[in-house]
Amino acid sequence: MNTETATRSETTAPASERTHSYAAPAIEPVLELNGRPLERSDEILTPEALQFILELHHRFARARHERLADRQRRSFEIGNGRDPKFRDDTKHIREDSSWKVAPPAPGLEDRRVEITGPTDPKMTINAMNSGARVWLADQEDATSPTWENVIGGQLSLYDAIRGQLEYTSAEGKQYRVTAERTPTIVMRPRGWHMVEKNMRFTDSNGQSCAASGSLVDFGLYVFHNAKQLIENGQGPYFYLAKIESSEEAKLWDDVFTFTESYLGLERGTIRATVLIETIPAAFEMEEILYVLRDHMAGLNAGRWDYIFSIIKYYRGRGARFVLPDRSEVTMSVPFMRAYTELLVKTAHKRGAHAIGGMSAFIPNRRDPEVTRRAEEKVRADKQREANDGFDGTWVAHPDLIPVAQSVFDATLGERPNQVDRQRDDVEVTAEQLLDVRIGRAITEAGVRENVSIGVRYIESWIRGIGAAAIDNLMEDAATAEISRSQIWQWIHQDQSTDSGVRITREWVAGILAETIAGFDRFEGDRYDDAAELFTEVALGEAFPTFLTLPAYTKHLVDL
Structure with missing residues (x-):
């Protein structure tokens, strides 16, 4: 992926000669465009539009x-x-x-x-x-x-x-x-x-x-x-x-x-x-x-x-x-x-x-x-x-x-x-x-559901699909965040299921392995990447503020 540089005064050059960086005179800030050219992208990424993005x-x-x-x-x-x-x-x-x-x-x-x-x-x-x-x-x-x-x-x-x-x-x-x-x-x-x-x-x-x-x-x-x-x-x-x-x-x-x-x-x-x-x-x-x-x-x-x-x-x-x-x-x-x-x-x-x-x-x-x-x-x-x-x-x-x-x-x-x-x-x-007392239990089925939905949604997201129908529910990044953050909290707050099973990192990792093994795999699927990311955002010691931040950096950007 190539990145070229130009000043603002060059943005009036013919499209075939135009480069992909824009600088306002006197103040010297620059916006570099690194994304690869796509069909019709020049209709959106016009010099005038990019100049406005720079001004913002x-x-x-x-x-x-x-x-x-x-x-x-x-x-x-x-x-x-x-x-x-x-x-x-x-x-x-x-x-x-x-x-x-x-x-x-x-x-x-x-x-x-x-x-x-x-x-x-x-x-x-x-x-x-x-x-x-x-x-x-x-x-x-x-x-x-x-x-x-x-x-x-x-x-x-x-x-x-x-x-x-x-x-x-x-x-x-x-x-x-x-x-x-x-x-x-x-x-x-x-x-x-x-x-x-x-x-x-x-x-x-x-x-x-x-x-x-x-x-x-x-x-x-x-x-x-x-x-x-x-x-x-x-x-x-x-x-x-x-x-x-x-x-x-x-x-x-x-x-x-x-x-x-x-x-x-x-x-x-x-x-x-x-x-x-x-x-x-x-x-x-x-x-x-x-x-x-x-x-x-x-x-x-x-x-x-x-x-x-x-x-x-x-x-x-x-x-x-x-x-x-x-x-x-x-x-x-x-x-x-x-x-x-x-x-x-x-x-x-x-x-x-x-x-x-x-x-x-x-x-x-x-x-x-x-x-x-x-x-x-x-x-x-x-x-x-x-x-x-x-x-x-x-x-x-x-x-x-x-x-x-x-x-x-x-x-x-x-x-x-x-x-x-x-x-x-x-x-x-x-x-x-702030009164979040509900009086309901954590169940093993709930743990397994969070793991399954979390991994399947992340797999979809990595492939570029941000809204996914899973088990007759519409899942997006927000619902996946609930799934993985609950797992993280249950582990770190030493919680147990209603049947007495302690929710540990090792136990959930085992459920994750079983879940992945049970999926119908297909050419081009990203389940392995999704499992690795779920492990990071749900089972890791640190808590990423949004799962989409590491997912974006690791899987959606090719720079």
């Missing part, structure tokens, strides 16, 4: 590193007994009843059913034809960030927004967008922690680092599509993942404000829905709404990452913070009820949408009984959300849209949302948010 890094890379350092400090403090709390220094924001977020942007007034999924051409077309009100176009947990997926996803979105996306499968089946009404696109870039190693940024002090996955995903999408989206009657809208504080949200707000100025957009054109999927963020929901108020669209209850966050932050805090089998940590357990009810109350208090999360159950068109059970569980889940005051919800499969929509249609009727429903009956304390 020049202005915001340092602040991003500072926010990530804050995370490390916060993790150390919680791990050593200092629980998160509602902040004293921002109490004035919470007590000021006068402020509201911006009114809904075009295409975001009615969000009763949102479909989620990766951005490859087939899934993009399926989402656009799905009948959902909104599509979460996911470059994050449902996408394995291979270079092909990063650039290919941008191309899919570019074509879909311009009504020119078509796809023919290897079997010759043709896909095209046929729906009269397509969903509003809300794109989810990678979280602040993820890097894009196919680009490298060197600042004016000569300090070099991999580019930010967040800024690359956001920057390429907004640069190419903002004005076309506005012309289409909507706008550049984003889901923001893994936010842990109002300072992290403020960084995004600064990025949005700069981008609007750079691209000549009116302030507030860019809108964001923030996933509340970390325990620190649950204590700062009003502050997050406040700092993003001119760009705010809503809050989303990111349930799977939220459970993972609880485990991650409290993994070393003793047996009372140990959760039982993954299947027992439902939305009805007390700490999850407290979190979701607080989210609805907080969002509606400030005029923002509250969007529910995704039930992992999915239908199986070849098995009517599996489909019946999935629809039953999803219907109950969505009924709970609608009753609690959520304005919309997520589904992961087009066949579940009628189920979810029937529930929200019955609740909303002709209203686009129920933001005017205030949850004054809800009072949630810090103790309730």
Whole structure:
């Protein structure tokens, strides 16, 4: 893989002579493009787009590193007994009843059913034809960030927004967008922690680092599509993942404000829905709404990452913070009820949408009984959300849209949302948010399920597939994180199963070996690599903050 160097003044050269590094005059920062050329990648990686990516890094890379350092400090403090709390220094924001977020942007007034999924051409077309009100176009947990997926996803979105996306499968089946009404696109870039190693940024002090996955995903999408989206009657809208504080949200707000100025957009054109999927963020929901108020669209209850966050932050805090089998940590357990009810109350208090999360159950068109059970569980889940005051919800499969929509249609009727429903009956304390006592057991079946799902998902992710149907559940990076982090915590907190078997590293390693031996192998599978990585992130002494970080470095980058 070759890396060439050029200054900004050279970017007007013919495409055949153009090189792949861009430097702004006088300040000397450089963005190097190391990724190999792909079909049509020059349509996305234009000199002008790369210059914009460079400008984003020049202005915001340092602040991003500072926010990530804050995370490390916060993790150390919680791990050593200092629980998160509602902040004293921002109490004035919470007590000021006068402020509201911006009114809904075009295409975001009615969000009763949102479909989620990766951005490859087939899934993009399926989402656009799905009948959902909104599509979460996911470059994050449902996408394995291979270079092909990063650039290919941008191309899919570019074509879909311009009504020119078509796809023919290897079997010759043709896909095209046929729906009269397509969903509003809300794109989810990678979280602040993820890097894009196919680009490298060197600042004016000569300090070099991999580019930010967040800024690359956001920057390429907004640069190419903002004005076309506005012309289409909507706008550049984003889901923001893994936010842990109002300072992290403020960084995004600064990025949005700069981008609007750079691209000549009116302030507030860019809108964001923030996933509340970390325990620190649950204590700062009003502050997050406040700092993003001119760009705010809503809050989303990111349930799977939220459970993972609880485990991650409290993994070393003793047996009372140990959760039982993954299947027992439902939305009805007390700490999850407290979190979701607080989210609805907080969002509606400030005029923002509250969007529910995704039930992992999915239908199986070849098995009517599996489909019946999935629809039953999803219907109950969505009924709970609608009753609690959520304005919309997520589904992961087009066949579940009628189920979810029937529930929200019955609740909303002709209203686009129920933001005017205030949850004054809800009072949630810090103790309730942190009360993870469930009273259920860890079983050997639960251990084996975590190992099996964790390894199979990692194997899929290494091969470039970020959303995988496993045992009739839709698994993504967040659910895999729960599986591996529970194993790690159970081992390090000296837990035993309900049958009295002590959960040790050696015992789980034996289960892992049995699991791998039982798989049907196929040419090109990555089970051996997946088992090695699972051993590192679940059975190792250290706890990687995200399994995707070592997985990305070891298996997706060829530099």
